[in-house]
Amino acid sequence: MAAFGLYTHIQSNKRRSIALLIGLFLLVYVLVYAGALVAEGLTRNAPFEYLLLAARYDFIMAFPFATAGTIIWIFIAWHFHQSMIDSMTESDTVTRQQEPRLYNILENLCISRGIPTPKLKISEEPGLNAFATGLNDKQYSITVTRGLIEALDDQEIEAVLGHELTHIRNGDVRMMVIAVVIAGAISFFGELVFRIFFQSMYWGGGRRSRDDSKGGGAGLAIIIGIALIAVAWFLSIVIRFALSRQREYLADSGSVELTKNPDAMISALRKIEGRGDIPTANSAVMEMCIDNPRSGFSNIFDTHPSVDARCAALVKFAGGHDPGPLAIEHDGAEPGQLPPPSGPWSDPPQQGGARGSPEDDAPPRRGPWG
Numbered sequence: 415m416a417a418f419g420l421y422t423h424i425q426s427n428k429r430r431s432i433a434l435l436i437g438l439f440l441l442v443y444v445l446v447y448a449g450a451l452v453a454e455g456l457t458r459n460a461p462f463e464y465l466l467l468a469a470r471y472d473f474i475m476a477f478p479f480a481t482a483g484t485i486i487w488i489f490i491a492w493h494f495h496q497s498m499i500d501s502m503t504e505s506d507t508v509t510r511q512q513e514p515r516l517y518n519i520l521e522n523l524c525i526s527r528g529i530p531t532p533k534l535k536i537s538e539e540p541g542l543n544a545f546a547t548g549l550n551d552k553q554y555s556i557t558v559t560r561g562l563i564e565a566l567d568d569q570e571i572e573a574v575l576g577h578e579l580t581h582i583r584n585g586d587v588r589m590m591v592i593a594v595v596i597a598g599a600i601s602f603f604g605e606l607v608f609r610i611f612f613q614s615m616y617w618g619g620g621r622r623s624r625d626d627s628k629g630g631g632a633g634l635a636i637i638i639g640i641a642l643i644a645v646a647w648f649l650s651i652v653i654r655f656a657l658s659r660q661r662e663y664l665a666d667s668g669s670v671e672l673t674k675n676p677d678a679m680i681s682a683l684r685k686i687e688g689r690g691d692i693p694t695a696n697s698a699v700m701e702m703c704i705d706n707p708r709s710g711f712s713n714i715f716d717t718h719p720s721v722d723a724r725c726a727a728l729v730k731f732a733g734g735h736d737p738g739p740l741a742i743e744h745d746g747a748e749p750g751q752l753p754p755p756s757g758p759w760s761d762p763p764q765q766g767g768a769r770g771s772p773e774d775d776a777p778p779r780r781g782p783w784g
Contacts, residue, residue, distance in 0.1 A: 428585060435589060438596045438653050439484070441646045445603050446480045447473045448642035455635035462631025469635070484599055491595040492549055499547055503695050505535040505557045516563065519572050520556065523579055523672055532556050532582060536563070543690035545702040546578040546587045554582050559692065565742045570682035573669050577679070577704055580668025586661045587702070590654075594698045597650040654701065662704075662718050663727055676734030680725050684740040687721040 450472035454465045499505070510517040517534055524531040532548065533555035540561040548554035556578045558571075566574065581587050666683075670676045683705070690705040700706045706718045728734040 432589075435593060435596070435653075438593055438600075438650060441600055441650055442480060442484050442596065442603075443473075443477070444642055444646045445600055446476050448639045448646065449603065450476065451635050451639035451642070455632040455639065459632055462634050465631050465635040469639075484596065487599045488592065488595050491591070491598075495549075495591055495595070496547055496553060496555065499557075499699055500535065502699060503537045503539065503557065503692060505537040507533050507535050507555070515568070516558065516571065519568065520575050520579075523572065523576055527579075527583075527672065529579070529583065530554075532579075534558075536560060537692070539692045539694070541689060541691050541693075542566075542686045543692055543703045543705060544574050544578055545699065545704065546581045547591065547702065548582070549588050549591055554587065556582075561689070562686070565685055565689075566682055569673075569675055569678040570685065572673050573675060573679040573682045574686075574704060576669035576672040577665045579672065580665040581661065583668065584661070584664060586665065590661075590702055593654050594701070597654050598698070600646055600650045662724060665704075666724055666728060667732070670728065670732045670734075676728050676732035679732075680728050680734045680736050681740065683721050683724055684737065685742050687739060689742070 447469060451465065451469040454468045454472065458465060458468065460468075508517070510521075513534065513536065516536075520534055521531050530551050532546070535555050535557040537557055537559045539559045541559055542562040542565055544556065544558040544562055546554065546556050556575060558574070562574065563571070666679055669679050673679070686705045688707055690703060691707050692700065692703070695703075697708065700708055705721065725734070725736045729736050
């Protein structure tokens with residue numbers, strides 16, 4: 415169905431996301447069947463058709479246990495995912511008294527739309543990034559890094575907080591947490607099957623090769639089972655990336671709707687560009703961030719659109735102005751002062767006074783080529 419306008423795009427995106435999550439959940443059952451096929455191939459020397467029927471019977475028997483196990487996995491993550499993320503990113507909840515500037519900006523945005531104010535957390539990481547987590551109104555929180563607080567001005571921080579609030583308003587955060595949890599279950603069980611397979615081959619591979627000389631279908635069953643596991647793992651990654659990538663455009667648009675300031679959103683993205691890595695966070699947490707500098711090849715495995723593409727969308731649809739890549743101040747620099755150029759082709763900072771001040775009469779020292 416065609417989507418016209420921001421809100422219809424949000425609804426359309428939610429429907430697609432729900433369909434993707436259903437597909438992600440079904441991959442768990444694909445994984446269970448593949449594991450049953452590999453197990454039958456490792457324990458029986460029988461025709462391939464018989465192994466397929468045996469694996470189907472095993473799947474039917476394991477179906478309720480797989481469903482219950484996945485639900486339990488989700489239940490545990492529902493209650494403990496926030497503490498795990500906080501521990502990983504070294505984040506702590508802050509109050510208005512501790513961070514009045516940040517807290518007031520967030521609270522004003524929430525009051526303007528009549529939504530509950532999520533918890534505010536700060537990670538002491540120097541990278542420039544922010545992310546939202548939680549599965550319901552009591553759990554929702556927004557985490558910003560210390561580096562982002564120090565590098566961005568109030569309007570840019572407001573744009574970043576508006577971006578994360580939009581993820582919460584649109585239900586993106588809940589979807590992403592559930593997707594990461596289910597994908598984690600797929601990865602865990604897939605790795606478990608692979609380990610069982612390789613251990614069985616190591617301890618009993620010689621006997622199996624002699625037993626299979628009669629022409630059984632175990633080898634083909636094992637190959638198909640492993641291929642299904644690899645496909646399920648690959649599709650789980652693709653679905654997670656699709657959920658993350660498409661939502662960033664809507665979150666940028668939602669931030670502009672909240673702040674009425676597309677230029678602040680653009681300049682915030684330009685400052686964050688390439689500076690957002692959080693070394694202590696794993697890939698699942700980085701997928702939730704406003705920007706993920708960790709990317710794959712040819713943009714296939716990128717979880718976020720490029721900053722250039724996001725800024726171009728804001729220029730086209732929100733009337734913003736893109737200044738291009740921005741430099742930010744080094745620690746200790748005066749506000750608005752860019753770091754001095756360095757290298758053999760540029761002048762080093764002058765000594766004895768302010769850079770470029772008339773009081774400094776010493777001749778400038780140049781590099782070896784100037």
